[in-house]
Amino acid sequence: MGEAIVITSGKGGVGKTTTSANIGTALALQGKKVCLVDTDIGLRNLDVVMGLENRIIYDLVDVVEGRCKIHQALVKDKRFEDLLYLLPAAQTVDKSAVTPEQMHKLITELKQDYDYIVIDCPAGIEQGFQNAIAGADRAIVVTTPEVSAVRDADRIIGLLEKSNSIESPKLVINRIRNHMMKTGDMLDVDEITTHLSIELIGIVADDEEVIKASNHGEPIALNPNSKASIAYRNIARRILGESIPLQPLEEKNKSVFGKIKQFFGVR
Amino acid sequence: MKKRQNVTIKGTKDGIVLHLDDSCSYYELKKELDEKLSENQRTQAEHQLTPVKVDVGNRYLNDAQREEIKDLIRQKKNLVVGEIESNVVTKAEVDKLKAENEVVTVSRIIRSGQVLEVPGDLLLIGDVNPGGTVIAGGNIFIMGALKGIAHAGVFGNDQAVITASSMQPSQLRISDCLNRAPDNAKNNDKREMECAYIDESHQIIVDRLQVLIQLRPNLNRFEGGH
Numbered sequence: 001m002g003e004a005i006v007i008t009s010g011k012g013g014v015g016k017t018t019t020s021a022n023i024g025t026a027l028a029l030q031g032k033k034v035c036l037v038d039t040d041i042g043l044r045n046l047d048v049v050m051g052l053e054n055r056i057i058y059d060l061v062d063v064v065e066g067r068c069k070i071h072q073a074l075v076k077d078k079r080f081e082d083l084l085y086l087l088p089a090a091q092t093v094d095k096s097a098v099t100p101e102q103m104h105k106l107i108t109e110l111k112q113d114y115d116y117i118v119i120d121c122p123a124g125i126e127q128g129f130q131n132a133i134a135g136a137d138r139a140i141v142v143t144t145p146e147v148s149a150v151r152d153a154d155r156i157i158g159l160l161e162k163s164n165s166i167e168s169p170k171l172v173i174n175r176i177r178n179h180m181m182k183t184g185d186m187l188d189v190d191e192i193t194t195h196l197s198i199e200l201i202g203i204v205a206d207d208e209e210v211i212k213a214s215n216h217g218e219p220i221a222l223n224p225n226s227k228a229s230i231a232y233r234n235i236a237r238r239i240l241g242e243s244i245p246l247q248p249l250e251e252k253n254k255s256v257f258g259k260i261k262q263f264f265g266v267r
Numbered sequence: 268m269k270k271r272q273n274v275t276i277k278g279t280k281d282g283i284v285l286h287l288d289d290s291c292s293y294y295e296l297k298k299e300l301d302e303k304l305s306e307n308q309r310t311q312a313e314h315q316l317t318p319v320k321v322d323v324g325n326r327y328l329n330d331a332q333r334e335e336i337k338d339l340i341r342q343k344k345n346l347v348v349g350e351i352e353s354n355v356v357t358k359a360e361v362d363k364l365k366a367e368n369e370v371v372t373v374s375r376i377i378r379s380g381q382v383l384e385v386p387g388d389l390l391l392i393g394d395v396n397p398g399g400t401v402i403a404g405g406n407i408f409i410m411g412a413l414k415g416i417a418h419a420g421v422f423g424n425d426q427a428v429i430t431a432s433s434m435q436p437s438q439l440r441i442s443d444c445l446n447r448a449p450d451n452a453k454n455n456d457k458r459e460m461e462c463a464y465i466d467e468s469h470q471i472i473v474d475r476l477q478v479l480i481q482l483r484p485n486l487n488r489f490e491g492g493h
Contacts, residue, residue: 151379154396158378195396197376 002033004107004117005239006136008160010152012123014144015174015204018214019232020120021049023140025221026236028077028084032115035074037087037107039132040122041097044089051217052077052086061090064102070109079222085114095127100134107135116239125159133160139169140201145176145186154196170201172235177206202235203246204228273299282318282349285340289324293332297339304343318349327355367404367422377401377415384421397437403427406486416440417463425465428483430476434461439471446471 007020017040024036038046041061047053058073070087077084087110090097110117121132133139139160143153153171160169173192180186193200204210207228213220221232227247234244273296275286287296319340328336328351337348356364366386373391377383379398383391388405395401399415405427407419412433418440420427425442435458439446444465460476464483479486 151398155379155398158381158399161378195394197394 002111002114002116003138004111004119004136005138005140006119006121006133006166007140007142008121008129008132008156009142009149010123010125010156011143011149014142014149016123016142017045017049017120018210018220019140019142019172019174019204020118021046021214021219022221022229022232023236023239024084024116024118025219026233027116027118027239028080029221029233030236030240031083032240033083033113034116034118035085035087035110035114037110037117037119038089039098039103039119039128041089041128041131042091042094043122044091046120047075047086047088048217049214050077050086050219052088053217056088059088059090060106061093061097063087064098064106070106095122095131098131100127100130103131103134105135111135125155129156129159133163133166136166139166140172141169141196141198142172142174143192143196144174145181145188145192147187150187150192150195157196157198169198171196171198172201173203175206176203200246201238202231204231204235274303276303282320283346284320284322287321287323287326289326293326297335300336301339304340304346315345316347317345319346320349321351323351323353325354327357328353376411379415395436406430419463425469426483426485428462428464428479428486430460430462430479432460434458434463434473439463439473441465441471444469444471446473 007016007023009016020036024034028034036046036050037060038044039060040046047056052075055075058068060073062068063070063073074085074087076082077086107117107119119132119136122128141153141156141160143149157169160166171193173189176189177186181188189200189203205227207220207226209223209226210220210228213223220226220229223229231247234247237244271288273288273291277284277286285300287300321336321340333351336351340346340348363386369387370390371385371387373383373389374393376393377391377395377399379396382400382402383389384402386404389401389403389407391401391407391409391411394411395409395413395415395417397414400418401407401409401415402418402421404422405420405424407417407429409417409429409431413429413431413436415436416438417429417436419429420442423442427441429439429441435448437448441463442465446463461473462476462479463471463473464479466472
Protein backbone atom coordinates (compact mmCIF):
# COMPACT_ATOMS: atom_id res chain seq x y z
CA MET A 1 0.00 0.00 0.00
CA GLY A 2 1.54 3.27 -1.14
CA GLU A 3 1.44 6.79 0.16
CA ALA A 4 -0.16 9.81 -1.44
CA ILE A 5 1.66 13.13 -1.19
CA VAL A 6 -0.03 16.34 -2.27
CA ILE A 7 2.14 19.24 -3.43
CA THR A 8 0.36 22.50 -2.72
CA SER A 9 1.04 26.20 -2.12
CA GLY A 10 -2.06 28.36 -2.30
CA LYS A 11 -0.37 30.99 -4.41
CA GLY A 12 0.17 30.35 -8.08
CA GLY A 13 3.51 30.39 -9.81
CA VAL A 14 5.70 29.33 -6.89
CA GLY A 15 6.66 26.06 -8.55
CA LYS A 16 4.14 23.41 -7.52
CA THR A 17 4.17 21.67 -10.88
CA THR A 18 7.96 21.79 -11.19
CA THR A 19 8.31 20.48 -7.64
CA SER A 20 5.78 17.69 -8.30
CA ALA A 21 7.55 16.65 -11.49
CA ASN A 22 10.98 16.66 -9.87
CA ILE A 23 10.03 14.98 -6.61
CA GLY A 24 8.23 12.30 -8.64
CA THR A 25 11.25 11.85 -10.88
CA ALA A 26 13.66 11.79 -7.95
CA LEU A 27 11.56 9.17 -6.16
CA ALA A 28 11.59 7.05 -9.30
CA LEU A 29 15.37 7.46 -9.49
CA GLN A 30 15.46 6.01 -5.98
CA GLY A 31 13.75 2.93 -7.40
CA LYS A 32 10.24 3.62 -6.14
CA LYS A 33 7.17 3.08 -8.24
CA VAL A 34 5.62 6.51 -8.64
CA CYS A 35 2.41 7.85 -10.13
CA LEU A 36 2.10 11.57 -10.75
CA VAL A 37 -1.48 12.87 -10.67
CA ASP A 38 -2.28 16.26 -12.15
CA THR A 39 -5.41 17.65 -10.47
CA ASP A 40 -5.21 21.05 -12.13
CA ILE A 41 -8.18 20.25 -14.34
CA GLY A 42 -8.62 22.78 -17.13
CA LEU A 43 -5.10 24.17 -16.77
CA ARG A 44 -2.95 21.10 -16.97
CA ASN A 45 0.82 21.58 -17.08
CA LEU A 46 2.44 18.59 -15.48
CA ASP A 47 2.35 16.61 -18.74
CA VAL A 48 4.18 19.44 -20.51
CA VAL A 49 6.86 19.73 -17.84
CA MET A 50 7.33 15.95 -17.96
CA GLY A 51 7.40 16.00 -21.77
CA LEU A 52 4.54 13.52 -21.99
CA GLU A 53 1.93 15.75 -23.58
CA ASN A 54 1.79 13.93 -26.92
CA ARG A 55 1.06 10.57 -25.39
CA ILE A 56 -2.13 11.48 -23.54
CA ILE A 57 -5.10 9.42 -24.67
CA TYR A 58 -7.44 9.44 -21.70
CA ASP A 59 -7.39 11.72 -18.66
CA LEU A 60 -8.42 11.88 -15.01
CA VAL A 61 -12.00 12.91 -15.78
CA ASP A 62 -12.37 10.00 -18.19
CA VAL A 63 -11.32 7.64 -15.42
CA VAL A 64 -13.61 9.20 -12.83
CA GLU A 65 -16.58 9.12 -15.18
CA GLY A 66 -15.93 5.52 -16.13
CA ARG A 67 -15.06 6.07 -19.79
CA CYS A 68 -11.85 4.08 -19.35
CA LYS A 69 -9.89 2.01 -16.85
CA ILE A 70 -7.18 3.66 -14.77
CA HIS A 71 -4.35 1.81 -16.49
CA GLN A 72 -5.56 3.01 -19.88
CA ALA A 73 -5.26 6.64 -18.83
CA LEU A 74 -1.83 6.33 -17.21
CA VAL A 75 1.01 7.61 -19.35
CA LYS A 76 4.24 5.70 -18.89
CA ASP A 77 7.52 7.60 -18.77
CA LYS A 78 9.85 5.72 -21.08
CA ARG A 79 12.94 7.14 -19.38
CA PHE A 80 12.22 4.82 -16.49
CA GLU A 81 11.71 1.11 -16.51
CA ASP A 82 8.10 0.82 -15.43
CA LEU A 83 8.64 3.14 -12.46
CA LEU A 84 7.13 6.48 -13.38
CA TYR A 85 3.58 7.09 -14.59
CA LEU A 86 1.46 10.18 -15.09
CA LEU A 87 -2.28 10.52 -14.74
CA PRO A 88 -2.96 13.71 -16.71
CA ALA A 89 -5.72 16.21 -15.95
CA ALA A 90 -8.50 16.94 -18.41
CA GLN A 91 -8.19 20.14 -20.35
CA THR A 92 -11.69 20.56 -21.77
CA VAL A 93 -13.68 20.78 -18.51
CA ASP A 94 -13.07 22.58 -15.20
CA LYS A 95 -12.47 21.71 -11.56
CA SER A 96 -16.13 21.08 -10.76
CA ALA A 97 -16.07 18.00 -13.02
CA VAL A 98 -14.67 15.95 -10.13
CA THR A 99 -15.75 15.67 -6.49
CA PRO A 100 -13.46 15.08 -3.48
CA GLU A 101 -15.16 11.69 -2.92
CA GLN A 102 -14.32 10.57 -6.47
CA MET A 103 -10.73 11.75 -6.02
CA HIS A 104 -10.43 9.88 -2.75
CA LYS A 105 -11.63 6.69 -4.41
CA LEU A 106 -9.23 7.16 -7.33
CA ILE A 107 -6.18 7.80 -5.13
CA THR A 108 -7.03 4.85 -2.88
CA GLU A 109 -7.14 2.65 -5.96
CA LEU A 110 -3.79 3.95 -7.22
CA LYS A 111 -2.20 3.35 -3.80
CA GLN A 112 -2.66 -0.39 -4.32
CA ASP A 113 -0.19 -0.46 -7.21
CA TYR A 114 2.28 2.35 -6.47
CA ASP A 115 4.73 3.23 -3.70
CA TYR A 116 4.13 6.95 -4.03
CA ILE A 117 1.33 8.99 -5.56
CA VAL A 118 2.46 12.58 -6.10
CA ILE A 119 -0.53 14.88 -6.49
CA ASP A 120 -0.01 18.23 -8.19
CA CYS A 121 -2.50 20.66 -6.66
CA PRO A 122 -3.94 23.69 -8.49
CA ALA A 123 -3.52 27.20 -7.05
CA GLY A 124 -6.27 28.55 -4.84
CA ILE A 125 -8.31 27.15 -1.98
CA GLU A 126 -11.48 26.25 -3.86
CA GLN A 127 -12.76 22.92 -5.09
CA GLY A 128 -9.59 22.11 -7.02
CA PHE A 129 -7.65 22.27 -3.76
CA GLN A 130 -10.28 20.24 -1.92
CA ASN A 131 -10.11 17.61 -4.67
CA ALA A 132 -6.33 17.45 -4.54
CA ILE A 133 -6.09 16.94 -0.78
CA ALA A 134 -9.01 14.50 -0.62
CA GLY A 135 -6.97 11.34 -1.00
CA ALA A 136 -3.63 12.57 0.36
CA ASP A 137 -1.81 11.12 3.36
CA ARG A 138 0.99 13.67 3.43
CA ALA A 139 1.36 17.21 2.20
CA ILE A 140 4.25 19.30 1.01
CA VAL A 141 3.74 23.05 0.99
CA VAL A 142 5.83 24.94 -1.55
CA THR A 143 6.62 28.59 -0.97
CA THR A 144 9.07 31.18 -2.24
CA PRO A 145 10.86 33.76 -0.07
CA GLU A 146 8.21 36.37 -0.80
CA VAL A 147 5.79 37.79 1.75
CA SER A 148 2.74 37.06 -0.40
CA ALA A 149 3.73 33.44 -1.01
CA VAL A 150 4.45 32.90 2.68
CA ARG A 151 1.09 34.44 3.61
CA ASP A 152 -0.73 32.06 1.28
CA ALA A 153 1.32 29.11 2.51
CA ASP A 154 0.23 30.00 6.04
CA ARG A 155 -3.42 29.93 4.96
CA ILE A 156 -2.95 26.60 3.20
CA ILE A 157 -1.25 25.06 6.24
CA GLY A 158 -4.23 26.16 8.32
CA LEU A 159 -6.59 24.42 5.91
CA LEU A 160 -4.43 21.28 5.79
CA GLU A 161 -4.34 21.09 9.59
CA LYS A 162 -8.14 21.19 9.61
CA SER A 163 -8.38 18.04 7.53
CA ASN A 164 -7.55 15.30 9.97
CA SER A 165 -6.51 12.65 7.47
CA ILE A 166 -3.28 14.44 6.49
CA GLU A 167 -0.26 14.33 8.76
CA SER A 168 1.50 17.61 9.53
CA PRO A 169 2.64 19.27 6.30
CA LYS A 170 6.29 19.72 5.31
CA LEU A 171 7.81 22.82 3.77
CA VAL A 172 9.81 23.36 0.59
CA ILE A 173 11.27 26.82 0.02
CA ASN A 174 11.73 27.31 -3.68
CA ARG A 175 13.54 29.90 -5.82
CA ILE A 176 16.00 31.04 -3.20
CA ARG A 177 18.28 33.81 -4.34
CA ASN A 178 21.17 33.67 -2.00
CA HIS A 179 22.50 37.16 -2.60
CA MET A 180 19.10 38.73 -1.93
CA MET A 181 18.69 36.76 1.26
CA LYS A 182 22.07 37.88 2.44
CA THR A 183 21.32 41.53 1.86
CA GLY A 184 17.99 41.13 3.63
CA ASP A 185 15.95 41.99 0.53
CA MET A 186 14.33 38.58 0.70
CA LEU A 187 12.91 36.67 3.65
CA ASP A 188 15.52 34.22 4.86
CA VAL A 189 15.04 30.51 5.42
CA ASP A 190 14.97 30.73 9.22
CA GLU A 191 12.45 33.53 9.16
CA ILE A 192 10.07 31.58 6.94
CA THR A 193 10.46 28.36 8.91
CA THR A 194 9.81 29.98 12.30
CA HIS A 195 6.90 31.93 10.87
CA LEU A 196 5.16 28.91 9.40
CA SER A 197 6.43 26.61 12.18
CA ILE A 198 6.31 23.41 10.17
CA GLU A 199 9.17 21.09 9.36
CA LEU A 200 11.44 22.15 6.51
CA ILE A 201 12.02 19.30 4.06
CA GLY A 202 14.05 21.12 1.43
CA ILE A 203 15.35 24.32 -0.07
CA VAL A 204 15.81 24.85 -3.79
CA ALA A 205 17.92 27.62 -5.24
CA ASP A 206 16.68 29.76 -8.10
CA ASP A 207 18.28 28.22 -11.15
CA GLU A 208 17.84 29.04 -14.83
CA GLU A 209 18.52 25.40 -15.63
CA VAL A 210 15.16 24.52 -14.06
CA ILE A 211 13.30 26.71 -16.54
CA LYS A 212 15.33 25.38 -19.46
CA ALA A 213 14.71 21.79 -18.43
CA SER A 214 10.96 22.38 -17.99
CA ASN A 215 10.73 23.87 -21.45
CA HIS A 216 12.42 20.81 -22.88
CA GLY A 217 10.02 18.52 -21.07
CA GLU A 218 12.81 17.05 -19.02
CA PRO A 219 12.63 17.39 -15.26
CA ILE A 220 15.84 18.90 -13.85
CA ALA A 221 16.13 16.01 -11.41
CA LEU A 222 17.37 13.88 -14.32
CA ASN A 223 20.43 16.11 -14.69
CA PRO A 224 22.87 15.15 -11.90
CA ASN A 225 25.05 18.24 -12.31
CA SER A 226 22.58 20.94 -11.36
CA LYS A 227 22.25 22.29 -7.82
CA ALA A 228 18.48 22.31 -8.08
CA SER A 229 18.55 18.69 -9.16
CA ILE A 230 20.51 17.70 -6.05
CA ALA A 231 18.06 19.69 -3.94
CA TYR A 232 15.12 17.75 -5.40
CA ARG A 233 16.92 14.42 -5.01
CA ASN A 234 17.60 15.29 -1.38
CA ILE A 235 13.93 16.09 -0.83
CA ALA A 236 13.00 12.70 -2.28
CA ARG A 237 15.45 10.97 0.05
CA ARG A 238 14.08 12.87 3.03
CA ILE A 239 10.59 11.73 2.01
CA LEU A 240 11.94 8.17 2.13
CA GLY A 241 13.03 8.82 5.69
CA GLU A 242 16.76 9.45 5.27
CA SER A 243 18.21 12.31 7.25
CA ILE A 244 20.26 14.53 5.01
CA PRO A 245 21.56 17.94 6.04
CA LEU A 246 20.37 20.95 4.07
CA GLN A 247 22.55 21.98 1.17
CA PRO A 248 24.64 25.01 2.01
CA LEU A 249 23.39 28.04 0.11
CA GLU A 250 26.85 29.54 0.03
CA GLU A 251 28.38 29.09 -3.39
CA LYS A 252 31.95 27.96 -3.14
CA ASN A 253 33.95 29.77 -5.76
CA LYS A 254 36.68 27.38 -6.66
CA SER A 255 38.43 29.40 -9.34
CA VAL A 256 40.72 32.30 -8.66
CA PHE A 257 38.62 34.38 -10.99
CA GLY A 258 35.57 33.53 -8.95
CA LYS A 259 37.30 34.66 -5.79
CA ILE A 260 38.25 37.93 -7.41
CA LYS A 261 34.67 38.41 -8.58
CA GLN A 262 33.46 37.73 -5.08
CA PHE A 263 35.99 40.18 -3.67
CA PHE A 264 34.62 42.93 -5.86
CA GLY A 265 31.06 41.89 -5.17
CA VAL A 266 30.34 40.95 -8.77
CA ARG A 267 27.92 38.14 -9.37
CA MET B 268 -58.15 36.06 58.96
CA LYS B 269 -55.93 38.79 57.73
CA LYS B 270 -54.52 38.24 54.30
CA ARG B 271 -50.75 37.97 54.16
CA GLN B 272 -49.11 40.96 52.58
CA ASN B 273 -47.47 40.34 49.26
CA VAL B 274 -45.94 43.78 48.99
CA THR B 275 -44.03 45.35 51.86
CA ILE B 276 -42.85 48.91 51.66
CA LYS B 277 -39.87 49.99 53.70
CA GLY B 278 -38.36 53.41 53.85
CA THR B 279 -34.62 53.81 54.14
CA LYS B 280 -32.49 56.91 53.98
CA ASP B 281 -31.62 56.04 50.37
CA GLY B 282 -35.26 55.84 49.33
CA ILE B 283 -37.92 53.19 49.32
CA VAL B 284 -37.33 49.46 49.26
CA LEU B 285 -40.17 47.32 47.97
CA HIS B 286 -40.10 43.75 49.17
CA LEU B 287 -42.19 41.62 46.87
CA ASP B 288 -43.27 38.22 48.12
CA ASP B 289 -41.98 35.30 46.07
CA SER B 290 -44.63 32.69 46.81
CA CYS B 291 -47.75 34.34 45.40
CA SER B 292 -48.64 34.40 41.74
CA TYR B 293 -47.16 37.06 39.52
CA TYR B 294 -50.63 38.32 38.61
CA GLU B 295 -51.61 38.79 42.27
CA LEU B 296 -48.35 40.50 42.97
CA LYS B 297 -48.82 42.97 40.17
CA LYS B 298 -52.35 43.79 41.29
CA GLU B 299 -51.34 44.33 44.88
CA LEU B 300 -48.32 46.39 43.91
CA ASP B 301 -50.53 48.64 41.86
CA GLU B 302 -52.98 49.09 44.76
CA LYS B 303 -50.30 49.67 47.35
CA LEU B 304 -48.53 52.26 45.31
CA SER B 305 -51.73 54.05 44.44
CA GLU B 306 -52.78 54.48 48.06
CA ASN B 307 -49.26 55.33 49.06
CA GLN B 308 -49.11 58.09 46.50
CA ARG B 309 -51.91 60.03 48.16
CA THR B 310 -50.10 60.29 51.46
CA GLN B 311 -47.00 61.74 49.82
CA ALA B 312 -47.25 65.27 48.68
CA GLU B 313 -43.59 65.96 48.15
CA HIS B 314 -42.35 66.96 44.75
CA GLN B 315 -39.00 65.32 45.19
CA LEU B 316 -38.23 62.17 43.23
CA THR B 317 -37.90 59.11 45.42
CA PRO B 318 -35.59 56.32 44.32
CA VAL B 319 -37.06 52.85 44.60
CA LYS B 320 -35.26 49.59 44.99
CA VAL B 321 -37.20 46.43 44.32
CA ASP B 322 -36.36 43.16 46.03
CA VAL B 323 -38.18 40.20 44.56
CA GLY B 324 -36.58 37.50 46.74
CA ASN B 325 -36.49 34.04 45.22
CA ARG B 326 -38.66 34.91 42.27
CA TYR B 327 -37.29 34.78 38.73
CA LEU B 328 -38.43 37.67 36.56
CA ASN B 329 -37.87 37.55 32.84
CA ASP B 330 -37.05 40.72 30.95
CA ALA B 331 -40.66 41.43 29.99
CA GLN B 332 -41.80 41.06 33.59
CA ARG B 333 -39.01 43.30 34.82
CA GLU B 334 -40.15 45.97 32.38
CA GLU B 335 -43.75 45.55 33.52
CA ILE B 336 -42.84 46.07 37.18
CA LYS B 337 -40.69 49.04 36.32
CA ASP B 338 -43.46 50.59 34.24
CA LEU B 339 -45.94 50.04 37.03
CA ILE B 340 -43.76 51.88 39.51
CA ARG B 341 -42.79 54.62 37.11
CA GLN B 342 -46.44 55.42 36.42
CA LYS B 343 -46.77 56.66 39.98
CA LYS B 344 -45.49 60.17 40.44
CA ASN B 345 -42.27 60.85 42.26
CA LEU B 346 -40.95 57.32 42.00
CA VAL B 347 -37.84 56.30 40.08
CA VAL B 348 -36.86 52.66 39.81
CA GLY B 349 -33.23 52.05 40.56
CA GLU B 350 -32.76 48.34 40.33
CA ILE B 351 -34.63 45.12 40.65
CA GLU B 352 -32.86 42.58 42.76
CA SER B 353 -33.50 38.89 42.61
CA ASN B 354 -31.80 35.94 44.25
CA VAL B 355 -32.45 33.82 41.20
CA VAL B 356 -30.63 33.67 37.86
CA THR B 357 -31.17 31.21 35.05
CA LYS B 358 -28.69 28.51 34.21
CA ALA B 359 -28.05 30.14 30.83
CA GLU B 360 -27.12 33.40 32.55
CA VAL B 361 -24.77 31.64 34.92
CA ASP B 362 -23.12 29.73 32.08
CA LYS B 363 -22.61 32.98 30.21
CA LEU B 364 -21.21 34.67 33.30
CA LYS B 365 -18.92 31.74 33.96
CA ALA B 366 -17.72 31.66 30.35
CA GLU B 367 -16.99 35.37 30.47
CA ASN B 368 -14.86 34.97 33.56
CA GLU B 369 -12.97 31.93 32.40
CA VAL B 370 -9.47 31.84 30.95
CA VAL B 371 -9.50 29.62 27.88
CA THR B 372 -6.11 28.11 27.07
CA VAL B 373 -5.46 27.39 23.40
CA SER B 374 -2.27 25.80 22.13
CA ARG B 375 -1.94 26.27 18.40
CA ILE B 376 -0.92 28.72 15.71
CA ILE B 377 -3.61 31.01 14.41
CA ARG B 378 -2.82 31.14 10.73
CA SER B 379 -3.90 33.46 7.96
CA GLY B 380 -7.67 33.31 7.50
CA GLN B 381 -8.33 31.65 10.85
CA VAL B 382 -10.41 33.30 13.58
CA LEU B 383 -10.32 32.22 17.20
CA GLU B 384 -13.09 33.60 19.39
CA VAL B 385 -13.61 33.04 23.12
CA PRO B 386 -16.19 34.61 25.46
CA GLY B 387 -13.77 35.19 28.34
CA ASP B 388 -10.02 35.63 28.62
CA LEU B 389 -7.74 33.97 26.08
CA LEU B 390 -4.38 32.44 26.85
CA LEU B 391 -2.78 31.53 23.55
CA ILE B 392 0.27 29.30 23.56
CA GLY B 393 1.45 29.94 20.02
CA ASP B 394 1.53 32.71 17.46
CA VAL B 395 -1.04 34.77 15.64
CA ASN B 396 0.25 34.99 12.08
CA PRO B 397 -0.53 37.87 9.73
CA GLY B 398 -4.10 37.55 8.50
CA GLY B 399 -5.13 35.58 11.57
CA THR B 400 -7.52 36.99 14.18
CA VAL B 401 -8.08 36.38 17.88
CA ILE B 402 -11.17 37.76 19.60
CA ALA B 403 -12.00 37.63 23.30
CA GLY B 404 -14.72 39.00 25.55
CA GLY B 405 -12.02 39.65 28.13
CA ASN B 406 -8.25 39.92 28.00
CA ILE B 407 -5.91 38.34 25.49
CA PHE B 408 -2.58 36.91 26.62
CA ILE B 409 -0.34 35.63 23.83
CA MET B 410 2.72 33.61 24.77
CA GLY B 411 4.10 33.75 21.23
CA ALA B 412 4.22 36.45 18.58
CA LEU B 413 1.22 38.57 17.70
CA LYS B 414 1.48 39.49 14.03
CA GLY B 415 -2.20 39.45 13.10
CA ILE B 416 -5.26 41.09 14.62
CA ALA B 417 -6.23 40.90 18.29
CA HIS B 418 -9.56 42.20 19.59
CA ALA B 419 -10.00 42.20 23.37
CA GLY B 420 -13.11 43.24 25.32
CA VAL B 421 -15.25 42.64 22.27
CA PHE B 422 -18.52 43.15 24.19
CA GLY B 423 -17.47 46.65 25.21
CA ASN B 424 -15.04 46.07 28.06
CA ASP B 425 -12.70 49.08 28.07
CA GLN B 426 -10.63 47.57 30.86
CA ALA B 427 -9.53 44.62 28.71
CA VAL B 428 -5.85 44.34 27.80
CA ILE B 429 -3.77 42.53 25.20
CA THR B 430 -0.34 41.16 26.04
CA ALA B 431 2.15 39.39 23.80
CA SER B 432 5.69 38.10 24.09
CA SER B 433 6.39 39.63 20.73
CA MET B 434 4.13 42.52 19.78
CA GLN B 435 4.05 43.12 16.01
CA PRO B 436 0.29 43.30 15.36
CA SER B 437 -1.25 44.40 12.11
CA GLN B 438 -4.12 45.76 14.16
CA LEU B 439 -5.06 46.06 17.82
CA ARG B 440 -8.65 46.47 18.93
CA ILE B 441 -9.91 46.88 22.46
CA SER B 442 -13.65 47.37 22.99
CA ASP B 443 -14.49 49.94 20.26
CA CYS B 444 -10.98 51.39 20.00
CA LEU B 445 -8.74 50.58 17.08
CA ASN B 446 -5.04 51.01 16.53
CA ARG B 447 -3.06 49.87 13.54
CA ALA B 448 0.62 49.40 12.93
CA PRO B 449 2.41 52.39 11.45
CA ASP B 450 2.85 52.02 7.69
CA ASN B 451 6.60 52.35 7.78
CA ALA B 452 7.26 50.23 10.83
CA LYS B 453 10.86 49.29 11.38
CA ASN B 454 11.25 45.61 11.91
CA ASN B 455 14.62 45.80 13.55
CA ASP B 456 13.49 47.13 16.93
CA LYS B 457 12.33 44.11 18.81
CA ARG B 458 9.09 44.56 20.67
CA GLU B 459 9.15 42.02 23.41
CA MET B 460 6.93 41.50 26.44
CA GLU B 461 4.50 44.28 25.79
CA CYS B 462 0.90 45.07 26.55
CA ALA B 463 -1.85 47.21 25.05
CA TYR B 464 -4.60 48.99 26.98
CA ILE B 465 -7.00 51.92 26.64
CA ASP B 466 -5.88 55.07 28.46
CA GLU B 467 -7.98 57.96 29.86
CA SER B 468 -8.20 59.71 26.50
CA HIS B 469 -9.68 56.54 24.95
CA GLN B 470 -6.58 55.69 22.95
CA ILE B 471 -4.86 52.34 22.69
CA ILE B 472 -1.41 52.57 24.26
CA VAL B 473 1.31 49.96 23.79
CA ASP B 474 3.78 49.82 26.64
CA ARG B 475 5.96 47.44 28.57
CA LEU B 476 4.13 44.63 30.30
CA GLN B 477 4.92 45.78 33.84
CA VAL B 478 2.80 48.95 33.68
CA LEU B 479 -0.32 46.76 33.95
CA ILE B 480 0.48 46.00 37.59
CA GLN B 481 -0.38 49.61 38.38
CA LEU B 482 -3.00 50.21 35.71
CA ARG B 483 -5.10 47.06 35.91
CA PRO B 484 -4.88 45.75 39.49
CA ASN B 485 -8.06 43.73 38.85
CA LEU B 486 -6.06 41.39 36.60
CA ASN B 487 -4.75 39.90 39.79
CA ARG B 488 -6.92 36.97 40.76
CA PHE B 489 -4.52 35.48 43.22
CA GLU B 490 -5.74 35.74 46.77
CA GLY B 491 -3.72 35.15 49.89
CA GLY B 492 -0.01 34.49 49.95
CA HIS B 493 2.54 36.95 51.20
